[in-house]
Amino acid sequence: MxxxxxxxxxxxxxxxxxxxxxxxxxxxxxxxxxxxxxxxxxxxxxxxxxxxxxxxxxxxxxxxxxxxxxxxxxxxxxxxxxxxxxxxxxxxxxxxxxxxxxxxxxxxxxxxxxxxxxxxxxxxxxxxxxxxxxxxxxxxxxxxxxxxxxxxxxxxxxxxxxxxxxxxxxxxxxxxxxxxxxxxxxxxxxxxxxxxxxxxxxxxxxxxxxxxxxxxxxxxxxxxxxxxxxxxxxxGGEMRPIDRSGRQAGEVLLQVKRLSQPAPTAEGTALKGVTLTLRAGEILGIGGVAGNGQDELLTALSGEIRSAPGTILLEGADLSRLGPEARRSAGLLAAPEDRLGHAAVPDFSLTDNTLLTAGARKGLVCKGLIDRPAARAYAEAIIRAFDVRTPGPGTAAKALSGGNLQKFVIGREVMQAPRVLVVNQPTWGVDAGAAAAVRQSLLDLARKGTGVIVISQDLDELLELSDRFCALNEGRLSDPLPTEGLTLDQIGLMLGGAHGMEVAHL
Amino acid sequence: MIRLVPRTDTPALLQIATPILAVLATMIAGGILFAIMGHDPVAAIRTIFWDPLFGPAASYSRPQLLVKAAPLILIASGLAVGFRAGIWNIGAEGQYIIGAITGAAVALAAYPAEGMWIFPAMVIAGAVGGWAWGMIPALLGNWFGASEILVSLMLVYVAQRIAAWMAFGPMKNPEGFGMPGSRNLQQYPAAANPELVAGTGAHWGVVAAALAVLATWFLMSRHIRGFHIRAAGIAPRAARFAGVKPETLVAFCLGLSGALAGMAGLFEVAGPAGQITDKVGVGYGFTAIIVAFLGRLHPVGILLAGLLLALTYIGGELAQLTMNLPAATVQVFQGMLLFFLLGFDLLTRYRIARRITA
CATH class of the missing domain: 3.40.50.300 (P-loop containing nucleotide triphosphate hydrolases)
Structure with missing residues (x-):
């Protein structure tokens, strides 16, 4: 043979x-x-x-x-x-x-x-x-x-x-x-x-x-x-099983009400009446094929793009018109998909990259002045807690492997103890070991009462993590369904996969 | 076949070495040029780079070093902040001219009053004038997406026309026997920007340039806004994610560089130049771009680069006087310097690889 x-x-x-x-x-x-x-x-x-x-x-x-x-x-x-x-x-x-x-x-x-x-x-x-x-x-x-x-x-x-x-x-x-x-x-x-x-x-x-x-x-x-x-x-070893125990949905933390937005760029996707509710201790999974508004949803929640008044409420307070820094202070944190260039500055050291999001909540910036020793200490704390493999906090972000940088980026947000954390593609291009660590950290965060939104194209990941599942398709968000008992077929239909799916009959 | 391959990391040594290499290459190429023109290349280079500081007439030319370097450093400090953020203000020359006019306007309006307030008010007016001229491209960019490069550059020519109009019109010296140009501010003690320590050339502009170097160093390395500026230059999306509004940043950078350029204009018109003429802009705003890049956009580098470019001004003039070199020598030198710097800079970002093609 x-x-x-x-x-x-x-x-x-x-x-x-x-x-x-x-x-x-x-x-x-x-x-x-x-x-x-x-x-x-x-x-x-x-x-x-x-x-x-x-x-x-x-x-x-x-x-x-x-x-x-x-x-x-x-x-x-x-x-x-x-x-x-x-x-x-x-x-x-x-x-x-x-x-x-x-x-x-x-x-x-x-x-x-x-x-x-x-x-x-x-x-x-x-x-x-x-x-x-x-x-x-x-x-x-x-x-x-x-x-x-x-x-x-x-x-x-x-x-x-x-x-x-x-x-x-x-x-x-x-x-x-x-x-x-x-x-x-x-x-x-x-x-x-x-x-x-x-x-x-x-x-x-x-x-x-x-x-x-x-x-x-x-x-x-x-x-x-x-x-x-x-x-x-x-x-090359047994995978640690994911522990999703000990989570209970609590009070409503985040409400998104009829969030609509034109496409930010010619290739972008418009958001059309996105509505969702997130409770404390809950993980909401948002699935969808790339380019259906995932990036736009994340930037709308992070505050990079402001939305109409009354569309984004955190614990009842309207954050729609506030920028990223004010939203972080209020407790709404985000980790974008693109690690190099969006979630982190490639040429900056890990120490400097903590300043990107953790300045206010971790006291790394006081009255506009940078406290470098504090930033360095925070970078070291992330490296320790998330097992980021790097020579040290002075290493440039771009020198880290995808998985290690992702652990750092997720760790930077998780260790700020957010009220709500939104992550997009948290394990994209990440090796299996790092992916498991990132997922476990999200579950641990939810167990402590944080509301977590996971936007991902990896359905296995969403089924593993989330309590409820909804699909983003051409900028529209479906109604959420409990993840328990969902089949891949059902999910596929939610993702709007019916489009162009019939076998060719010419 | 030779190809350029992007480097994954830039050796730190190369960052510092390229400006020095560029200066050496400029000297060599300049020497060749002088030799072709029939001058002794070694003597010419010595006249330009050595004699102003240590030559027989150095006691006259040495103070000029600070006089010429001060506006260059002051303007380049502001430009470098914007360049770090990827905001290209090419029109510092215009902001310089407008700052000179608005600053001088305060003095001419107050004439012949005496008072401690007049000179500080002129400095503020000069800064505000330059700031306002810088805000025009910022606002046009933010509102209509106009390129700040083109708008700021074209506003230089508008500013030059305004300067000519002022010199021949509203600001013309009533006691000037019909000659164009304003009153000479050097002869108006309350408004003059004199040499502070005799024989050094140091006027208030030198003090301001030193402060600008310190302030921009502090801003870029210690303040969160400087951090945001650096982030925006390398990774605009990450800067947005951190909370930077691009519109605010454009306004801040063009406003800051405009204000510093305007101040430089005021110090010049109240000091070495003395009056508003149609030739109030002498090119400092453009040369400062070379200073900013030669100094690696770093405050300390800008300090050194400013002194070097000032030297080429003085040395060029000296070479004109003593060796009959053409007046364009200075510009040729400055142009070659920028050319070689950009050329060598390529090598910090790329390495040369040879490929054998089949």
Missing amino acids: TDAAVFRARGIGKSYPGVRANDDVSFAVDPGEIHALLGENGAGKSTLVKMIYGLVRPDDGQMELNGQPHQPADPRAARAAGVAMVFQHFSLFDALTVAENIALGMENPPPRRDLSAKIAQVSQDFGLPLNPARRVATLSAGERQRVEIIRCILQNPRLLIMDEPTSVLTPQEAELLFATLRKLADGGTAILYISHKLEEIRTHCDRATILRGGRVVDSCDPRAHSARALAAMMV
Whole structure:
């Protein structure tokens, strides 16, 4: 069976200054196989596929494609050899149509009419509903991904690499994607599927190669293992179970009443009559696919954007017209999604980054004067309490790994003992260990009586944390439902996933 | 093929080294230029950079160092605060001119009264005039999204026209035998800005420049507003998240740099220049931009850079007198300095990588 492998890596190694990104990596992908590459952030998955796709050259080891040596000098050479890749971030031109975008990505595009016919053929064969004449700007994230996939399929690849493809999809869209991938695999294409979402790998992949610290630590049939066992292989130890005990919903803390707002930028989303109530000790989960108003909701709550009077009330006091500093003083704190550049200043030290939000509540700023020793002490306290791995509080924020900076950012807000804390994507791009620590800190905070709003695209996370769940779709917030007993299907419908979900019937 | 690759971290040493490298490169390139023009390059460089301080006529030129450096440092201190926040006030020259006019207006209105209040009132009027001129681009930017770069720059030319109008019209010296230009404030003791210690060149503007250096250092490193300014320059969204209103910040930075430039204008017109003429603006507002960048937008750096640029002014004039070098020498030098500084600066943010292309 291994002799027939489409792709084989032998002893691949790659070093960057200070890091051994890949070390002695060997694995093989068979034709017709959906092969998962599983690992935490920083485990070396991206480096590995970049080498296969010709973006990076390995330092040592050999790769083989269809039994031939595979040493692509650049992505063009890799594509010519039969490797296609769908990136996490799409490279499409908004102003062009689907067909034009696909033509641009091909080495020898056929005439426009033939291409449109081919696109229609492929989208029918593989159940990918897509109109070749539509402009990309009008497409959802899921539809954009289909453009990329069709572009790949038209090249008849031997090996298709998918980099975290479901992070931008609703559950229904993800199902549709897996059906397509299975059809492709049945046609003999080998698929290398990168993810850290355990459930989808368990359900859809035939084999999994698990990377940790740049090395292959295991290879297994994911269906034969529990998600917990896979996670343990991924992080190299038992996961601490999340403790969600001891929480009781108390008095009403935060009320948002018919909050409407025009889109702040051309690409932004307008908020349309968002209404919610948050009680003490409660975690409210807000789900939704990216770009449906999550960022706008957070900035409206943090005070970066003021709203109409009477729309945001904390313990009865109207905060709608107040700025971020006044809201923090009142007890309403927030942690934005984008760690570098929004929640923290990349070039500033951790000490300086405490001053961004904790000046008033922690007494780090007095009559406008900065108390640096106090700021430093607070940074050290966060580093200790949240196990932030860093040489010290003088380290620049951008020098920290995603998970460590996220722990710092969440810690900075949590340790200010807020009345209400709003977090957006608290564990996005964070390794499993740090994610568990962040989630536990939110649960602990709620246990002490803080109201917590978790905005996230990770449904597992929302189901794990929240008492009630609502969905944000095109700037509208659904009515909340108790999380207990919700199924993924129900959630998918709440997320408005019905849009564009029907299988193509042409 | 050579490519520029962004650096992930900037070596601190390079930050300090680039201004020095730029000065050295300017000397070398300037020397080559002089050699082509048929002058002895070593003598020319010595005349410009050495003789003003230690040459045979140094006792005359040395006091000029503080006279020229004071307005440069005063203006650059204010500009650097805005530049740190990414707010580009290119029109300090205009704010300088308007400050000179409004400050002088107080003196001319009070003439010939005597009183301790007159000079402080002039300083305040100069600052307010510069502040108001700086607020025009700030408000147009905040209300209509106009670029503060363009508006502040174009207002320089408006200010120059106003200065000409004042010199030939409302402010013309009634006892000036029809010559354009206002009364000479140096001859009006209550309004004059004299040399405080004989032989040093130090006037009140030098005191103000020193205070401005201290104050902006304190603001940027100790005060939360300075922290917000620095944050806004690097990560505008993070600054907003911290509670900075961009509109307030634009008004603060343009207002502050305008006020300091206006004060510089007043000190000049009440002191070394003496009167409002149509040539009241001599380019300090533009040179101060070079000073701010050469000084790495840091108060101490600005102090040193201001002294260096002042030296090029004096040395350039000296070279004109003694070596018959053209009057444009100073500008060429200042231009080369900025060019080399920006060039070397690229190397602090990028490193050069060679790539073999197939």
